[in-house]
């Protein structure tokens with residue numbers, strides 16, 4: 001069966017030229033109840049959510065992305081991503097305003113430094129669509145846009161002063177909501193720092209406003225190579241002809257594109273959906289990279305899957321889906337503990353160096369580990385030890401340093417979470 005990608009249809013009264021203009025999409029985004037009413041048959045719960053959910057998180061969606069959702073069915077997967085839900089403001093003891101504890105790891109206002117060799121640069125808080133499951137509601141959609149001159153310089157100075165930082169991830173908000181000129185300036189400023197090897201751009205623009213990915217934009221990214229592009233498709237229906245074109249433009253310009261999806265209840269929590277998305281992405285030369293457990297951000301309880309369910313989806317896909325198409329299931333430890341990989345348990349037992357496994361299709365076998373006395377240290381390791389120690393000995397990622405930094409924060413910015421055992 002050939003994989004097909006269908007074009008979207010402009011809403012009545014909108015010309016195709018307007019529809020395919022990314023600025024038109026931004027200018028005509030839906031933000032108010034009255035905008036949504038023109039397209040969707042809203043339930044009473046959805047109407048109520050417009051009154052309350054804005055207190056927690058902004059509402060915004062491009063007409064293009066709204067056209068992917070079902071107009072009458074409130075349970076439609078795309079609609080669950082974009083439409084505020086009445087349970088968002090109910091509150092829950094296991095959800096957090098800042099689930100990744102990013103505010104504890106901000107050495108300057110616009111940087112998050114959690115891992116030794118990379119930083120997250122929050123270049124804008126603006127997005128074309130405010131996804132209801134967003135993990136960064138503590139920052140996103142708060143009218144902070146591009147950093148003020150002082151904040152921007154402070155971020156560059158920090159990166160410049162820390163030679164262990166090898167990678168800068170442009171995030172936000174959505175960095176591709178910046179103008180070409182601004183984006184180009186940021187990339188040039190980062191490229192002027194010798195030790196920055198990799199730049200990553202994390203963006204949902206190919207999903208929600210793919211017309212923004214122009215040849216000019218791809219050339220700007222290409223000139224700053226190596227730039228890795230992290231797309232964020234969650235459902236195969238998001239892969240329209242327009243989205244496929246955007247991804248092709250990036251890949252044809254030599255920009256490696258990977259995808260990070262989030263497992264969401266009622267959206268994509270079934271192996272059939274994940275495989276459909278992954279195979280289509282791979283066909284478009286996009287590597288399915290991560291499949292994240294939904295972070296327990298405030299207002300997302302109705303969108304989260306259980307860890308058991310996520311592992312079961314991963315187990316179903318294992319072996320049946322090409323390794324190239326297989327995303328890594330992973331979760332972030334709430335509060336800022338970093339990522340952990342979740343892998344189905346295939347081990348049946350172990351004794352001495354003997355390990356018994358049952359594979360994806362039920363075949364059982366034994367792997368016998370070599371004797372430890374056979375271990376050899378690579379003879380040329382000294383060549384690489386200095387660069388490794390720079391990363392290894394960096395304080396970032398150490399729990400003790402985090403605690404020290406937390407103590408130096410004003411009380412309202414400290415980590416207020418209690419351990420579950422203290423509750």
Ligand code: SF4
Pocket residue numbers: 126127128129130131133134135136140172173174204
């Ligand atoms: S595009 Fe990203 S940052 Fe913006 S709302 Fe969606 S998930 Fe959050």
